[in-house]
Amino acid sequence: MAHAQPSLNLSPKVSDEIRRTTCYMCACRCGINVHMKNGEVAYIEGNRDHPVNKGVLCGKGAAGIMQHTAPSRLRAPLRRTGPRGSGQFEEISWEEALETAVSWLKPLRDKDPEKFAFFTGRDQSQSFTGYWAQAFGTPNFAAHGGFCSVNMAAGGIYSMGGAFWEFGEPDWDRTKLFLIFGVAEDHSSNPIKIGIGKLKARGARIIGINPIRTGYNAVADDWYGITPGTDGLFILSLVHCLLKSGKVDLDYLARFTNAACLVNLDPKSDDYGMILRDEDGRELVWDRGEDRPRCYDKPGVIPDLAATWRHAGVTHKPVFHLIAERYLSEDYAPETVAETVGIPADRIRGLAAELAHVAFEQAIELDRPWTDLRGDRHEKMIGRPVSIHAMRGISAHANGFQTARALHLLQCLLGAVETPGSFRFKPPYPKPAAAHPRPHATARPGQPLAGPHLGYPMGPDDLCLKDDGSPQRIDKAYTWENPMSAHGLMHMVISNATAGDPYRIDTLMLYMANMAWNSSMNTRATMEMLTAKDDNGDYKIPRIIYSDAYSSEMVAYADLVLPDTTYLERHDCISLLDRPISDAERAADAIRWPVVEPDRDVRGFQSVLCDLGARLGLPGFVNEDGTAKFKDYAEYITTHERRPGVGPLSGWRGNGDGQGRGAPNPDQIDRYIENGGFWTAEIPHDAEYYKPWNTAYQDWSVEIGLTDKPTPYLFELYSEPLRRFQRAAEGRGPVQPPEHLREQVKSCFDPLPIWYRVDTDSDEFTINALTQRPMAMYHSWGTQNAWLRQIHGANPLYVPTKIWEANGFEDGDWARVTSAHGEITVPVAHMAALNDNTVWTWNAIGKRKGAWALDKDAPEATKGFLLNHLIGELLPPKGDGMRWSNSDPITGQAAWFDLKVKIEKVRAPAEAQPAFDPIASPVAPAPANVRRSTNETG
């Protein structure tokens, strides 16, 4: 019988309308096409025109529709009715909620602004929330960067005026060798994946340096399963090999880094270790042309890397001498470091050889004439096609700042920054530390703060200390404990506020941070602190205001909850003043806009801040007559000016043709919507490389308002700001560290990259324990997503073959994992492609019973677990009577990955330990089954 088949409609209607906005399933901020059908969101796909994702979406983004419809969405403002942590609330009106907040905050502002602390988590509007906090006048503001990756940001900005993270990217189209250090997913989720796809298509080589071989490291052509916390030593050993064989880009180093700058080497001099400067305080180099010291950027100067200069009895040597002297030492020889880093010497030598070969034998040349900071014209752009990317595997260790610096030193020795085929910055970067603001923290009753909270200290004078030397900020940022804490220390706020150290606060306002769960170290204790009471039975943190969009663990610990919308229901602004979405060849910013109206009594948090600001009469939020300046965030976005002509959005300013600069344009948001939700400005062809020194780029950045005047600069292989702190620790200068920190500052603030041990020398806890981001989950918030939670509904602890066999583990077994800090009992699973002495699990899969509108028997709560219970914000006592914090002594970066554990097989308990009693859910129970479709109401 003939083959019969039904006839299909091959061209069904896809949607009634496409609304283009920006994804917020994570901080990568891809462009999305939201397909609308019957007034509902029907399907979400990537926006092909968008600079970030060029049409693709990741697993989270493509599941956005389930986030938008999650039963865990809060429905109205909440006032706590039960004890803190119980999850018992009553829904109240917005008027009530806002008036309550005002009644708490107004007195604080009038009397004692520092008693109000405002910290934001996965905030993408820091330039706005910070501006608000500045107007309020509290010194206590920061976002989550301090526990995230400040080491990466600060290490890069102090060294090169830009970093990995979101600040730069490999030259995906030209690079021939790509090294990826300590990355699981990163913020640039899709750009990195797209990039790896491009490299694979071109047959370029990818090398993963990571204790764990999953994801990017699994597709890497080669893998270095390094021992956690030892990358600095590994990198400096590569530096050793390159120096020793003379495989370094001398021309690049001399022209574009401070390798040629002359350093005062007279131990008796007050400027010992400082760079020699002219009367205008500009760095001096030895000019080979005129055989005399000259300012580094004078036209025609040929900086000399070799010449030493003895002057007025003081010897000055170029930085490059100090580099050679230090790293040629056998301490950095592959044979010396091999055992510590867990990689054989010949593998280290092999990698060094490969780096040198690609950088110098496979160099590329572009016929793009350009003019440098000295006015020298170059006919070609010389490229060193070696690119490097790194993230929290480097930064989340207590030696991460110096390790990041070491990595940048390696890049610079190869001439592999801002050159074709290497690593390039994304506007507004490059931007050196000096061009960033200094921190401001002096609170005055009823007054705004004099300047932004967060900045880059240049030395002890910029620390945020009161006259008595005590911290100005509740998180102790910019104190001698962590002088360069450029992102603040959100992870210290709750413990400090509870301890009343450095002082007590009254109201803590948190936004978008699940501090009662996965974003805190020492989770159990954090929950206890949030509910701790003083002798009068009052909460030690008297008031907590929290803005979340969903029923997270943290909601239960707030007194007042301000429910936010989902990302499809509000205006947002991804601004060049903030964490922008530019790439190395274009500046870009973007918006979110309400593609659907909320069906609940919720409001965008930024709009709520505009309202609160007006009710509090904050400068910048009220007009002369005291009326509200912005009816909502959208109005702020279009009308606010940071500097004359420069505002949150750079596109379509003035009468609509303004790029970067121009008067506010009331139709700006409409223009953005017409353009797909984003704006881009292409960097001119001849300005695409060598940006920090390229006059064409410098002029362009002034033109589009990134800077107000050209600011070329040198990369700081030798860091003077570090030296200034170190010099103080040596007893020089008025601002002195407390004695107990003197040695730490002396040793850690080395102006040249160093490596130091971070593992607590315990012979009981010897196994490294790590977490990784799952590509299909975003921290805690992916769990409420019915599709994503099926992919990661529970997390085993992955154990390497050696430890697996030593403990006689079998599939289905459980283990007790203990650290100096705590104990968990969890399921284990075997993994071979893993560093011999490292165990790991996926981050933030474990959930608290009662949260996220999940069934209390959800696997997330019964099998899933957090490693956080094992990590303390303080290190175990070292016997010196001190409690040292578990963070980088330079930046205060939380050292999540310094964790050491012991592991033993145990009988499977009923559920993963520790288990906490359920919290009452503030939202209605979830439906049993889901049938996502707009075609039928399923």
Added chain:
Amino acid sequence: MTSLPEKTDKTLGLVIDLDICVGCHACVTACKGWNTENYGAPLADEDAYGAEPVGSFLNRIHSYEIQPEQGLAQLVHFPKSCLHCADAPCVTVCPTGASYKRVEDGIVLVNESDCIGCGLCAWACPYGAREMDPVEKVMKKCTLCVDRIYNENLPEEDRVPACVRTCPTGARAFGDLSDPDSAVSKSVAERGGMDLMPEQGTRPVNKYLPPRERDIDVLAPLLEPVAEEPRGFLGWLDKALEKLG
């Protein structure tokens, strides 16, 4: 109709590059998103927020570890959806004719209105490419996005499967494997595209490109020292700088 067509005009399918797949699951949720809204009944999730959620997915990402004779262990992310086999056993076992292979392009589909939900086709599939919808109780499988690839309501460039369109690394390619000049056929030829479980005799249309050789030494010439200690190095430096002029 459950007897297979003699031959199909085209042989549309996917080519999946195991060398590139980073296991991000984007293709999984993009697939679910498109197909729950389009072809047939929605793809249900039973006990969606409960203790044992079970949803129907048309595409899932496995991962496997390889321990070579000597050398480091490797990890391979492994996407799997219907392979649209030429000799599709799932079709011939179907008692109702709901399961069929299209003559035009070889796509294997389930006509849900004829499906009695007996599950036999899923038993017959070696690859686990068919899943009974937990709520609708009809058989679900990859449609190769038959309602996208010819869809005149979509721009030309978007007439590809949802999973292919979304894959961030470009590990998924779609095309006509009967046309030797198609990009997919070429990559299969160049990279030695493989069949899964050839011994099952299903003659899969979808092909898998094997991971490229890992952990091989590129043998860059080893580095020769220019000097043994700092002083010697500075000597070299002077000469080197002379050369630079």
Added chain:
Amino acid sequence: MHPAVSIIVFTVFSGLGFGLLAFLGLGFHRPSGWVAFVFFALAFGLAGAGLIASTFHLGHPERALKAFTQWRSSWLSREAWAAVVAMGLMGLFALPLIFSGSYIAPLGWLGALASVATIAATSMIYTQLKTVPRWHHWTTPALFLAHGLAGGALLAGQVAGASIFLCALLLLQLFAWHVGDAAYAGSGSTLGTATGLGARGAVRAFEPPHTGPNYLTKEMVHVVGRKHSRTLRAIGLGLAVVLPLLILLALPFSHALAGLAVLSHIAGSLCLRWLFFAEAEHVVGLYYGRTA
């Protein structure tokens, strides 16, 4: 494979029913009138109950009639037809026998043939599956037939026939287990061939695609413990074959004992049929880390 009660009941009882019909059709003993009515009622009852049970595991039983359409290619469809034809023929054969006592032999033979064919068709649904190596073997239809005919003979009170088929069943079952236990490993399908990565080294399943179960793992990745299966095999064979044989051969005939033999056989058959499914390994298990 997941041992679904509905399918176990269906295959066992329809097997018995058609087995009995076969014997009635062959007419070794020729009941008439009330006796005939009881026998046929029993046979049709069993077969019918089985067929009805079979619809319980359908997602859409209301569409069951569509299952008749694909007899050209589908064994399930053929089984449906065979069952209807067999019951039709045997109906035509039974009516005159019951009411007029007239015995139309050729009809009976045809009916018997169709009944046996039905059992065979049922078994072929499983035998055809290359994906389940344990089933993909001539012993599967042989076993189903032996079960049906042994049970049929027992019910029909055919001591000789029953004894022969029970012995056959015993030997076949032992042999089926012998080859079956090696079938999965011998099928040539391994995680290596399933992933195409076998040549590179030892392949191991790392992470499943989803942390929870899914239709495939629930339906096709069912594991029975070694010890557990040993005991069940013993019990199954003991009840289905050994005990009835003892009763038939070693003990004097009595209706009570015959009844006991029948019940024991049915209980044993249910147990063996549970094992038939529960012990069957589907190659898709490889993708989920189930090793041969």
